[in-house]
Amino acid sequence: MTDASRLASSAYSQALELIASVEPRIAEATRQELVDQRASLKLIASENYASPAVLMTMGTWFSDKYAEGTVGHRFYAGCQNVDTVEALAAEHARELFGAEHAYVQPHSGIDANLVAFWSILAHRVEGPWLERAEKKNVSELTEEDWEALRKELGNQRLLGMSLDAGGHLTHGFRPNISGKMFHQQQYGTDPTTGLLDYDAVAAKAREFKPLVLVAGYSAYPRRVNFAKMREIADEVGATLMVDMAHFAGLVAGKVFTGDEDPVPHAHVVTTTTHKSLRGPRGGMVLATAEYAPSVDRGCPMVLGGPLSHVMAAKAVALAEARQDSFRGYAQQVADNAKSLAEGFLTRGADLVTGGTDNHLVLLDVSSFGLTGRQAESALLDAGVVTNRNSVPNDPNGAWYTSGIRLGTPALTTRGFGHDEFDRVAELIVDVLRNTEAGTTKAGGPSKASYALGDGVADRVKAASAEMLDKHPLYPGLELS
Numbered sequence: 288m289t290d291a292s293r294l295a296s297s298a299y300s301q302a303l304e305l306i307a308s309v310e311p312r313i314a315e316a317t318r319q320e321l322v323d324q325r326a327s328l329k330l331i332a333s334e335n336y337a338s339p340a341v342l343m344t345m346g347t348w349f350s351d352k353y354a355e356g357t358v359g360h361r362f363y364a365g366c367q368n369v370d371t372v373e374a375l376a377a378e379h380a381r382e383l384f385g386a387e388h389a390y391v392q393p394h395s396g397i398d399a400n401l402v403a404f405w406s407i408l409a410h411r412v413e414g415p416w417l418e419r420a421e422k423k424n425v426s427e428l429t430e431e432d433w434e435a436l437r438k439e440l441g442n443q444r445l446l447g448m449s450l451d452a453g454g455h456l457t458h459g460f461r462p463n464i465s466g467k468m469f470h471q472q473q474y475g476t477d478p479t480t481g482l483l484d485y486d487a488v489a490a491k492a493r494e495f496k497p498l499v500l501v502a503g504y505s506a507y508p509r510r511v512n513f514a515k516m517r518e519i520a521d522e523v524g525a526t527l528m529v530d531m532a533h534f535a536g537l538v539a540g541k542v543f544t545g546d547e548d549p550v551p552h553a554h555v556v557t558t559t560t561h562k563s564l565r566g567p568r569g570g571m572v573l574a575t576a577e578y579a580p581s582v583d584r585g586c587p588m589v590l591g592g593p594l595s596h597v598m599a600a601k602a603v604a605l606a607e608a609r610q611d612s613f614r615g616y617a618q619q620v621a622d623n624a625k626s627l628a629e630g631f632l633t634r635g636a637d638l639v640t641g642g643t644d645n646h647l648v649l650l651d652v653s654s655f656g657l658t659g660r661q662a663e664s665a666l667l668d669a670g671v672v673t674n675r676n677s678v679p680n681d682p683n684g685a686w687y688t689s690g691i692r693l694g695t696p697a698l699t700t701r702g703f704g705h706d707e708f709d710r711v712a713e714l715i716v717d718v719l720r721n722t723e724a725g726t727t728k729a730g731g732p733s734k735a736s737y738a739l740g741d742g743v744a745d746r747v748k749a750a751s752a753e754m755l756d757k758h759p760l761y762p763g764l765e766l767s
């Protein structure tokens with residue numbers, strides 16, 4: 288047992304004992320969550336396993352401190368230690384990503400995007416507007432000024448990737464506030480190749496003239512050329528915002544470099560910290576110096592008091608990501624996605640875009656005669672945790688879908704390599720081949736009900752357990 292696992296074992300055992308003395312059912316659920324996570328084949332592309340050091344950093348008295356404001360400029364007294372934490376997290380982020388500015392307060396990816404949207408609006412609209420109104424800052428504005436500014440701040444245009452091409456709901460999707468605060472249009476992917484068509488994005492941008500061009504995705508299995516996206520943004524006078532929530536780990540680990548690294552090309556980059564970056568659940572905004580002052584107004588613009596305990600954990604996770612070993616991890620994430628994709632292709636399964644060059648694979652399950660919903664449920668019965676996802680122009684819509692999204696970050700953290708991911712593809716194909724779509728009460732085809740063949744779940748679970756046992760989650764961590 289390593290020192291780290293010995294410390295984690297005793298710390299968690301004692302913490303659970305303490306929790307149990309107040310509410311034993313929460314201690315029990317927490318124990319059970321570890322048992323369940325250890326026993327499942329986690330292929331959800333947005334999930335990972337943070338280190339015990341990162342997790343434990345979140346469980347401290349920093350949670351009790353209010354610290355609205357920014358480093359050295361707080362609206363509360365006694366923030367000297369929070370200042371240390373926030374400054375360190377931001378410094379690690381700037382160094383890791385080569386960014387001019389980092390804002391580590393956002394509580395989640397959605398919050399990071401809200402901060403980004405409002406800071407872009409403030410920078411692009413409010414600034415020039417103040418000049419025209421001949422006012423130095425917002426505190427000088429009258430009620431009439433505000434009324435006019437509200438009219439001008441709203442009704443701006445945003446162009447983002449459509450949800451069914453792999454974009455995120457915060458990129459202008461109607462039910463999300465981004466689709467309400469902006470006039471929005473979407474770009475998709477090429478209908479034959481499934482790939483981003485930069486000429487089509489440029490044509491749309493020229494016609495629509497967005498204030499904000501959003502690049503980034505949650506379910507697109509390919510790399511994006513951010514230099515080209517910046518050219519498009521520059522040509523139409525848009526701000527380029529890249530949401531790297533999913534692939535921040537591949538940027539941090541230098542798998543995406545040059546044109547594929549968003550940081551040198553975008554004005555503003557947003558991310559989560561808990562996906563491929565393997566940190567605590569949270570968000571972050573990176574920006575050029577030009578956008579930094581408006582990004583720093585995230586609180587009180589759209590955020591309340593920062594989660595100081597989570598900012599501390601971000602600092603620890605970013606310090607981990609700056610270690611050489613993280614580059615090996617990130618490269619393995621991408622290599623494993625290739626192994627998984629090849630495993631599917633050699634067994635005759637269909638992949639959107641025909642493969643992957645990032646951390647995820649989008650499996651089109653229609654050739655198995657299933658919807659994404661049926662495939663997701665059957666796989667879960669066999670202990671394989673995935674999520675259903677639309678494919679481009681999905682005939683089954685966003686609820687039932689025709690796809691399954693699979694990602695490699697989590698199992699790569701456990702130590703899975705090429706052979707294991709090939710076997711994972713084999714097990715998934717085994718389940719899908721042996722799942723029958725059900726019928727509705729009226730006798731028509733059902734998009735939800737299904738029947739998994741006898742014995743399939745047991746044999747897949749046994750095969751998974753063998754691999755999972757070989758690559759334990761938190762090796763050496765034993766709860767007493």
Ligand SMILES: *Cc1c(COP(=O)(O)O)cnc(C)c1O
Pocket residue numbers: 333394395396397398400454455457503504505530531532533559569570
């Ligand atoms: C996951 C994700 C988000 C949202 O992150 P939350 O922390 O769940 O709010 C935003 N954008 C993209 C591209 C994502 O993949």
